[in-house]
Every structure is written in C-alpha cells, then in structure tokens.
Amino acid sequence: MDFDVIIIGSGPGGYVTAIRASQLGMKVAIVERENLGGICLNWGCIPTKALLKSGEVYEQLGHLGEYGLKVEKASFDFAGVVQRSRKVAAQLNSGVGFLMKKHKIEVIEGTAKLEKGSPAPKVVVALKAGGTRTVQAKHVILATGARARTIxxxxxxxxxxxxxxxxxxxxxxxxxxxxxxxxxxxxxxxxxxxxxxxxxxxxxxxxxxxxxxxxxxxxxxxxxxxxxxxxxxxxxxxxxxxxxxxxxxxxxxxxxxxxxxxxxxxxxxxxxGIVGNVENLGLEALGVKIDRTHVVTDSHCATGVPGLYAIGDVAGPPWLAHKASHEGVHCIEHIAGVPSSNLNSPIPGCTYSTPQIASVGLTEAAAKEKGIAVKVGRFPFRVNGKAIAAGETEGFVKTVFDAKTGALIGAHMIGTEVTEMIQGFTVAITLEATEAELHATVFPHPTMSEAMHEASLDAFGLVLHV
CATH class of the missing domain: 3.50.50.60 (FAD/NAD(P)-binding domain)
Known part of the structure; x- marks a missing residue:
C-alpha cells in the first residue's frame, strides 16, 4: 500500500479528515484538482462572508445618525470590496497548505479516477503537471463536494x-x-x-x-x-x-x-440548489450506488464498495461545511476503530443575511408532523437590554420542547449575530438537555443571549421580561 488512506477532495470535509487521519497515525494523501480548501474556503462560505461584512458595514453608515454619529458622502470601491474577499480566501487557502505540511499529508495535485482494486479501489490521478500517477491505499474517501445546479x-x-x-x-x-x-x-x-x-x-x-x-x-x-x-x-x-x-x-x-x-x-x-460531483470518477464501473447525483452511504459513511467511503456534499444533504467535517472525522475514527461522535448529532444551519438566521433541530411544524406534543417559547429582541443599547432590536428567539419529556428538540432565531448564538442550543440538544437545565443556566447580562433563556422560560409559562 502507498498510503493508509487517500482522500479525494480538500474541502472542509477532505482536509479535516486528512488531519484527523494523520493524528491517528495514518499515512495520508489528499488529491485536489483545483484549490486546497475546496469551494468553501475559495468560492463559498468564507469569501461570501467577507462580501457580506463589507455590505453590512456600508449599510450601517446610513444609520449612524441613530448613534449620534455623522459621516459625509459615504461611498464604496466595489473592486476593493471584491479584492478583500479574495485576499481572505487566499489567506485561508495558504493556511490549509500549512496544515497539510504540518501533519505530513502528501498533496497530489490533479484529477482522480477510481479503478477496481483491493482492499480499496485504486486511484489514478491525471496530474496537473502532466502525466498520471496511480496510488493505492487501504481506504479511499470521496470528498468531491458539489456544484451549482443549472436548468x-x-x-x-x-x-x-x-x-x-x-x-x-x-x-x-x-x-x-x-x-x-x-x-x-x-x-x-x-x-x-x-x-x-x-x-x-x-x-x-x-x-x-x-x-x-x-x-x-x-x-x-x-x-x-x-x-x-x-x-x-x-x-x-x-x-x-x-x-x-x-x-x-x-x-x-x-x-x-x-x-x-x-x-x-x-x-x-x-x-x-446543487448537484454532487460524481461524474468521471469511475463510480458506475465500480458499482457505487448513486441517488440523484449523490453517493449513497451507510451510518459510517461507507459505500457498498469495500474500502470506499463518501462524506460531505457529495454524500447528500444538509450541504454544509461543518456537516462535512463532522462526517469526515466520524468516518476516519470508525475506520481506525476508535470511539467516535454520533453522526446523528444535530447540525445547525445559518444564513448570514441582514438580519441573520440560525436554527437547529426540528421546526414546530416538523415536530407536530412526527406526532410530538410540543411546548413553544418565543422572546423578541425588542425588549432585550443589550439589543436596545446596540440598536439591534429586530428579530426573536423561538424554542421547541417535547411537552412530555421537556427535551429541547428545536431552536430558531432571527436577528443580529444569531449565527454566533445558535451553538448554545446545539450543545443543549447534543447533551439531551431539558427545560430544567436551560432554566437553571445563568446567562450573562447584558447580552442578546439572554433571549435564549427567556424563550426557554416562555415555553413553560415562566418568561420574565415580557
């Protein structure tokens, strides 16, 4: 074997999996046809957030009078906005390269195709520099991601x-x-x-x-x-x-x-929407099952082909970078035979618009469709002290609890920086917290996170500040 594991694709799924594999003592190679960091770091999650920050700051200039401030003739340099976004992406791309060297992960630049082999498929790489290279590993993990759907x-x-x-x-x-x-x-x-x-x-x-x-x-x-x-x-x-x-x-x-x-x-x-990058990989010839452009996997990310796994966007929804990383770590830890996190852990979703949106777990409607009796709490930011002081009173926090057990099963937010707050509820669901733990948790004052506490109290008729 040339390697213990070969990972095809270096996005948040691929490169994180490679690092974890190296930590577990494996000899690792990662194949990337374009840029280290994949779509997320180069053309997705990160550069879009850089653009959004520029837009947010520019938009706030129109509201400075509300804070007793003034600015004359606000304008923007669009080329400069885009350039900043690209610099942010380049910095993170370089950071992934550093991590690959630090963990002694071999990066093979080129386009991979799979052929029959044992104990896992062979990986034939059409190298960027020209020519081909065939490499073999005990395990191969697909992390090829997805692309925009067109009609x-x-x-x-x-x-x-x-x-x-x-x-x-x-x-x-x-x-x-x-x-x-x-x-x-x-x-x-x-x-x-x-x-x-x-x-x-x-x-x-x-x-x-x-x-x-x-x-x-x-x-x-x-x-x-x-x-x-x-x-x-x-x-x-x-x-x-x-x-x-x-x-x-x-x-x-x-x-x-x-x-x-x-x-x-x-x-x-x-x-x-998006479609999985499953073409020209040789998957059909290997007998890999594909459903609506996504590779079908089991509870440990394994395909039906021995030694072949798939993680992240190519393995289906939710199409989120943190889901890909989570799957990758679980997959490689399962391969290594060490205790691993549950693939069914709650996956939060975030939209970085103005205002922001963040959610985790079941919606109220989804819970009811499952036949779960629910208790629902809400708390608006318009009566939250920190939100009022900051002039950011738009939005609210909503909680969904199982009425029988008291377990938190869903949380939904809209407002300023709620994407930074949702993790509190994600931890709570992961730890199977009930209303008792959330009610007993002390939230610092003044913070917008107090709305999380109040929404949890409200579900049981105990809200304090409305």
Missing part, C-alpha cells in the same frame, strides 16, 4: 456575464444596478442581501410558497418582512418558465398563481 432547458445556464452562479457572483467587475435571484435558500438570500446593501434593486424568486423554506415558518415570515423593509422584492410561489438574455440584461418569465409575469434586470443569479 439549461429554461435558460438557467450561466454565461459568466449576465447569468451567474455563486462563483460569478463573487468576482464581478462592477456592481449591477438591478439583479434577479432565482432561489431563496441560504445562497440566494445571502447574495440578495449583499447586493441590496450596496444599492442594487433586487428581486428574489422562490418556487415554494415561502422564502427560506427549510426554516421555521415564523422565522421565514419575519425574514421576508425584514428584507422587504430593506428594499428587497419577492415573488414566492413563482414558477420560472424561461430566462432570456437581452442586449443589456436578462428577462425572466414566471408564473404566479396562474398569472404570467416578466421581470427584467441587468443580471440573474441562479441559486436553485
């Missing part, structure tokens, strides 16, 4: 100029004056939020009856109301029939409640 039949095929995916939306030469975002999941909403912050007229189209459809319905409704206050426009329950390119922009034909409508803008962003 060429109705014109949703990116051209890099007027029709963008997330990738083109990260590095445009100029900021469009008008924009249509097709899809209101986290990716679509984050780009809509960023470009609106810089003054673009933005319309978001969603096929389902409400935006952010995976979120709790109350949060979804509150989010739309908050976004509309910022000037965003929505078309929910809208079916896209055709996207056409005009001389100076795009036109999107939609149908809402049986009525046809046409929307025009400079640019359209396609954010209608």
């Amino acid at each position: 060429p039949a109705i014109g949703l095929e990116p051209d890099g100029e007027r029709v963008w995916t997330y990738r083109e939306a990260l590095t445009p030469k100029t900021c469009p004056k008008s924009l249509i975002v097709i899809g209101s999941g986290a990716i679509g909403i984050e780009f809509a939020s960023f470009y609106r912050a810089l003054g673009a007229d933005v319309t978001v189209i969603e096929a389902l009856p409400r935006i952010l459809p995976v979120e709790d319905e109350e949060v979804s409704k509150a989010a739309q109301k908050a976004y509309e206050k910022r000037g965003l426009t929505f078309r929910a329950g809208a079916s896209v029939k055709k996207l056409s390119k005009l001389k100076a922009g795009v036109s999107v034909e939609i149908e809402v409640a049986g009525k046809a409508e046409s929307l025009d803008a400079e640019v359209a962003i396609v954010a209608v």
Whole structure:
C-alpha cells in the first residue's frame, strides 16, 4: 500500500479528515484538482462572508445618525470590496497548505479516477503537471463536494456575464444596478442581501410558497418582512418558465398563481440548489450506488464498495461545511476503530443575511408532523437590554420542547449575530438537555443571549421580561 488512506477532495470535509487521519497515525494523501480548501474556503462560505461584512458595514453608515454619529458622502470601491474577499480566501487557502505540511499529508495535485482494486479501489490521478500517477491505499474517501445546479432547458445556464452562479457572483467587475435571484435558500438570500446593501434593486424568486423554506415558518415570515423593509422584492410561489438574455440584461418569465409575469434586470443569479460531483470518477464501473447525483452511504459513511467511503456534499444533504467535517472525522475514527461522535448529532444551519438566521433541530411544524406534543417559547429582541443599547432590536428567539419529556428538540432565531448564538442550543440538544437545565443556566447580562433563556422560560409559562 502507498498510503493508509487517500482522500479525494480538500474541502472542509477532505482536509479535516486528512488531519484527523494523520493524528491517528495514518499515512495520508489528499488529491485536489483545483484549490486546497475546496469551494468553501475559495468560492463559498468564507469569501461570501467577507462580501457580506463589507455590505453590512456600508449599510450601517446610513444609520449612524441613530448613534449620534455623522459621516459625509459615504461611498464604496466595489473592486476593493471584491479584492478583500479574495485576499481572505487566499489567506485561508495558504493556511490549509500549512496544515497539510504540518501533519505530513502528501498533496497530489490533479484529477482522480477510481479503478477496481483491493482492499480499496485504486486511484489514478491525471496530474496537473502532466502525466498520471496511480496510488493505492487501504481506504479511499470521496470528498468531491458539489456544484451549482443549472436548468439549461429554461435558460438557467450561466454565461459568466449576465447569468451567474455563486462563483460569478463573487468576482464581478462592477456592481449591477438591478439583479434577479432565482432561489431563496441560504445562497440566494445571502447574495440578495449583499447586493441590496450596496444599492442594487433586487428581486428574489422562490418556487415554494415561502422564502427560506427549510426554516421555521415564523422565522421565514419575519425574514421576508425584514428584507422587504430593506428594499428587497419577492415573488414566492413563482414558477420560472424561461430566462432570456437581452442586449443589456436578462428577462425572466414566471408564473404566479396562474398569472404570467416578466421581470427584467441587468443580471440573474441562479441559486436553485446543487448537484454532487460524481461524474468521471469511475463510480458506475465500480458499482457505487448513486441517488440523484449523490453517493449513497451507510451510518459510517461507507459505500457498498469495500474500502470506499463518501462524506460531505457529495454524500447528500444538509450541504454544509461543518456537516462535512463532522462526517469526515466520524468516518476516519470508525475506520481506525476508535470511539467516535454520533453522526446523528444535530447540525445547525445559518444564513448570514441582514438580519441573520440560525436554527437547529426540528421546526414546530416538523415536530407536530412526527406526532410530538410540543411546548413553544418565543422572546423578541425588542425588549432585550443589550439589543436596545446596540440598536439591534429586530428579530426573536423561538424554542421547541417535547411537552412530555421537556427535551429541547428545536431552536430558531432571527436577528443580529444569531449565527454566533445558535451553538448554545446545539450543545443543549447534543447533551439531551431539558427545560430544567436551560432554566437553571445563568446567562450573562447584558447580552442578546439572554433571549435564549427567556424563550426557554416562555415555553413553560415562566418568561420574565415580557
């Protein structure tokens, strides 16, 4: 064997798995066809957050008077905004390279393809530098990620100029004056939020009856109301029939409640989901089961092919970087035969718009669909001392408890920096906490996190400050 484990793909799933494997004493190689850190560090999670921060700061300049402050003639350098985002991505890419060297992980630059082998498939790499290299390991882990879904039949095929995916939306030469975002999941909403912050007229189209459809319905409704206050426009329950390119922009034909409508803008962003990167890997020849572009795995991330595993986006939803890392660590620890974390641990989800949205566990509706009797608590930031002092009173915290056992089974937030707060509830669910533990927990004052405590109290009729 050349290695104990070969990992294909160096995103948050792949590189974290490689590090953990090295810590466990394994000889590790990672194959990457493009950039260390994968989509997340280079074209996804990290650079989008850099853009969003610039947009957030710029937007706040328009509210300085509320804090007794003044600024004259606020403006932005769009090229500088994009450049900062790219520098952040480059810094983290370099950081992953350092980690690979630190942990003595061999990085093979090229495109991998699998062939039959034993005890695991052989990995044949078409090297970036030219030629091929065949390597063999006891275990192979697929961490090839996913890419933006397109629908060429109705014109949703990116051209890099007027029709963008997330990738083109990260590095445009100029900021469009008008924009249509097709899809209101986290990716679509984050780009809509960023470009609106810089003054673009933005319309978001969603096929389902409400935006952010995976979120709790109350949060979804509150989010739309908050976004509309910022000037965003929505078309929910809208079916896209055709996207056409005009001389100076795009036109999107939609149908809402049986009525046809046409929307025009400079640019359209396609954010209608993702598809797994399963092509040209030799998976079909090996007999790997694939379901709707995602590799089917068991409770330990194993495929049906001996020695072959899959983690992260290529293995299915939720398509989140931290889910990929969690799966990767579990997978390699299972392979090594050491105690590992539960793959069923709760996975929080975050949307970094203005306001932010964060959630973990079951929504109220999902819990009821499962036949669970629930107790629901809510607490608004408008009566939270820190929120009032900060001038950030928009939003609320919602908790969902099992009425019979008192276990916390879901938590949902909308407001400033709630993405930094959701982990408290994630820990609580992981530890199987009930209302007794949450009620007994002391939350520091003044903090916005006190709303978490109050929402937990409210579910049992004990709220203090409303």
